[in-house]
Amino acid sequence: MNQVRIGLIGFGYWGPNLARNFHAIPDCDLSAICDTNPERLQKARGLYRATRYFATVEELLASDIDAVAIATPARTHYTLARTALLADKHVFVEKPLAMSVTEAQELVGLAERLGKVLMVGHVFEYNPAVRHVKKLLQEGAIGDVYYLYSTRVNLGRVQSDINALWSIAPHDISIALFLLEQMPEQVSARGARYLNGSVEDVVFLTLHFPGGVLAHVHASWLDPSKVRRTTVVGSKKMIIYDELAAEGKVKVYDKGVIRATDAQYGEYQYRLHSGDITIPKLPLLEPLRVECEDFIHAIRHGVAPATDGHNGLRVVRVLEAAQQSLEQEGRPVWL
Amino acid sequence: MNQVRIGLIGFGYWGPNLARNFHAIPDCDLSAICDTNPERLQKARGLYRATRYFATVEELLASDIDAVAIATPARTHYTLARTALLADKHVFVEKPLAMSVTEAQELVGLAERLGKVLMVGHVFEYNPAVRHVKKLLQEGAIGDVYYLYSTRVNLGRVQSDINALWSIAPHDISIALFLLEQMPEQVSARGARYLNGSVEDVVFLTLHFPGGVLAHVHASWLDPSKVRRTTVVGSKKMIIYDELAAEGKVKVYDKGVIRATDAQYGEYQYRLHSGDITIPKLPLLEPLRVECEDFIHAIRHGVAPATDGHNGLRVVRVLEAAQQSLEQEGRPVWL
């Protein structure tokens, strides 16, 4: 098979990163880029000279490309992905896959019917640090998983069309589902709007999984600190994954709980122990590169990518439930 | 007036800290200590030789003391404080003041009727760092307060009689009420029990204040990190108070939000700016010492201490509502 010809839709905030990676993958040809903003197109033109440039999606889809990568505002994902699938293209779309379960389901069904790859950019599932944490969980190294919590805050990009739940939390929901390998049965979310009457700037989200495992997410674009961290607490060990750590993104704490069976009437029936801390060496891979390669690989070999449409749909299910809870002052919503 | 004669009830985890401070205050005489555990009494005996020791509260209350300090398990606070007030003693009680609003109200009423000082050990309201943050808020330095959140986690003392909400979160509720100077109108809480079927080891708590200000608390005794931190986000500046920071407990970020009135159709209608960071020099005072001195001062001068019974009652109101929410899967509870 020849190189996969990719057409990139959107060259704003994230599109340039996709362009850089697709351009660098040997099996892939960054064949065309479209953006309705002429300045952005001009900027792209300076970087990739062999690529064609279009001002409309229609023109792009009419060109001889095999696949599209969509890096546009979240509210356009569904329509663009649907149009591209119907134009017989494989589709990579940034997170979230869509703004509702209905839309996401339609995209998944359409891709299956048409035999096209549908992939969503949950990039943390390609992150060597997150994959290492999952390996530790799968090996049973941390014992029973009790709970996990993520903090993803920054003084960052304020969105006006979607809230911090749909903008930031998809990453943490994706990480939680990936690590726990199951869906939550109940979701609740609280948030507040400060900058803008219409969207939440800060959101606190709780997912309840079968068996009592809990995942909590704190997402905000209005914070003095820049934090991207997930803590996993298990019965034998605990793990901190800190994307911004200077010295090792994953720390494994040999801390845990011992059921003190001989304790007869003590105040503490459990003994907590702290032990060694290990910071494993991780491979130096750019997660986005691995992700883009997975898209190309899926197209060339006719297999599902790790973050396929079903994966994206699951995250949208959680987001939709969380949005309902958010609109009802945190009332728990069952999935 | 002579020295205030203090009788300390409980020489377990926290009692020794109270003993050390009351012993060091010139206006105060650590007159007697009681504990039902002979080993603890023996330990105290080695430290304070001029003090009398009792095995029962009855004996202690029968001795010539002016006031008691209660550092016993939370479920005993109400009964012991009530008994001491009825024995005509001023009462300092560790947080929480009581395990229900009804009990706390009774104590407040009793102290007022009997003309006795009733004080609860919300020690962070005496912390120079917290007081500095409050000063900044009062001066308007940070603009409008948008929200604050506290994290108080550790691999710490597992309680079997009360959950992390009643054991750990009173500190953060006290800090939030102290800084915001108002009561929340709505409270929700989620938590989970891992070590013990009966009490939550980890709790996530959200307080909604009039005007949309939000306070979030994450409390856990089952965590790999030791964190004691509160972040306050305002329209002009943001503050991080980190009790465990190596270099300055309070950091003031000249970060804020500018309403970009000239933005016509841009993606961002708000511009976030980051600026200088300032770490103010704070006085080197032990908060517990200041707290104990406030109790002695209140007794000697017939004035209310900063964390009086009403203060303690307010925290119990929030705790009781949070407990109800916790038992109803996070349903918001109105105060």
Place this chain on the structure above:
Amino acid sequence: MNQVRIGLIGFGYWGPNLARNFHAIPDCDLSAICDTNPERLQKARGLYRATRYFATVEELLASDIDAVAIATPARTHYTLARTALLADKHVFVEKPLAMSVTEAQELVGLAERLGKVLMVGHVFEYNPAVRHVKKLLQEGAIGDVYYLYSTRVNLGRVQSDINALWSIAPHDISIALFLLEQMPEQVSARGARYLNGSVEDVVFLTLHFPGGVLAHVHASWLDPSKVRRTTVVGSKKMIIYDELAAEGKVKVYDKGVIRATDAQYGEYQYRLHSGDITIPKLPLLEPLRVECEDFIHAIRHGVAPATDGHNGLRVVRVLEAAQQSLEQEGRPVWL
């Protein structure tokens, strides 16, 4: 004047960074690149399509370029710079300017005689953080400068032809001379060779300035930590410049010394005080970009760049004296 046509010599470790910046400067045309290694040339070819590629310096110098940028091993700097000057080109050369004072002097004289710009890549003199520190010193904010010390260590590139003194320490010597605006009168250096019998992997260097000011440098490519930090101690304030700090590269400590004139026979005749810490907001500029722009600006306007040949010669003077000291077990060498 048209764009300055730059020919880059060397596309190994550092050359690609120069290429990227010269390519991005509007007044500059990255006209040609040469490298004797075909793989490197091939790599460059993939990045800059309008540039010509040569396998020899002779070919490059014969092409229609105005200036060269030299990013080759240190021992080749003198010969290449000399050849380029004699070919009537302006010359930018990476640090150190040359491997001896004699060579450096010859280059400075040659450039002056031929009326060409000679610039050396002491990039930290273009770093906004270092420039901010200098501004504080110039304003007298820190009082008298007592001493400064730099640590530049890493598990990094092991050189086989030059030692850590000539490879790493030029940065810190450049920073020290830049901040203090004078030459040391005496230099001593100690080091040790572990990996290779011929060059030192770790070097400790001390510069004595007139008036007793001292600068100490610790340079190593054999260290578990990655540190790039300079501390300046003054009578009124102290400054830490940490290139790798997550939150603010410059910290200004309102710490200093008060001469306690009233102390009569106390143990301490000086009182040290600690005060606020300030982390100033710095402009977000890539120092290398500013440096490259200064070269282009110097050529276009016939002015000296900030880090001109004289600047580079001063650093070589210190390096040569330090090398002598190193070879004599740390005996102090006068300049």
Place this chain on the structure above:
Amino acid sequence: MNQVRIGLIGFGYWGPNLARNFHAIPDCDLSAICDTNPERLQKARGLYRATRYFATVEELLASDIDAVAIATPARTHYTLARTALLADKHVFVEKPLAMSVTEAQELVGLAERLGKVLMVGHVFEYNPAVRHVKKLLQEGAIGDVYYLYSTRVNLGRVQSDINALWSIAPHDISIALFLLEQMPEQVSARGARYLNGSVEDVVFLTLHFPGGVLAHVHASWLDPSKVRRTTVVGSKKMIIYDELAAEGKVKVYDKGVIRATDAQYGEYQYRLHSGDITIPKLPLLEPLRVECEDFIHAIRHGVAPATDGHNGLRVVRVLEAAQQSLEQEGRPVWL
């Protein structure tokens, strides 16, 4: 044998820490304290009621004590220790043992002749973290030791009678000799005097050991940071011991150097590798307590303590040579 009766000489900066520990050791009786300063004596009186108090050393030595602990200014150590030995007492003396090799040798000889324990307070040799590092070295875990360096700086106690070399560096010299188990053959030191014309506030010290191992010490009481850290670089692994680390004082880096035998003409003949980092769990012991217990144990069992007179003498040998180097602008001094 009964409890060892200890007389403490000096209740200033460090004496109270010795008093607290000797008081807490069951085999020991803190029998008497002397200090020429009445205020200090009064302060001690408030803490230890069963202890006798003296205003002169003569009175103390005339009392029925078995041993003395000397915590007075460094320049008095020799005379006091000598007097106490001649009065037939076992002697613990704070570091440095004496201000010259001649004095230290006399003390060692006197103690041996009189059959008394002579111990010097090199407390870091009792520190669990330092002992763990030594264990790793002894096991060969880090391969060949290449070099180590210590930083001990602070905005701290400014001394007027001794410089930073004699005041601060004894700790790091003690650690280096303890870890490397040999004496340096050559010492050089540079320093500078800022606050006071007579003593150095900052000192940089280099020790050369047989076989090329190097130890560097940076000691200062005039620094914005508080650092107490030693780095050990070996061929297989590297270790950082940081006394003030929040999370684990010892970090073991699986970083090292591989001799790349197959490299034919590459720029790097050595490959550096980085690997896992491990933070071992260490026992929670107060080093000073272990030290005081060793003194009591040595007296009771007639054995040498870990930091006996010979140990103290070795450190003084290095200090004396370093002082000579300091006075000769860093000229290397052979031991």
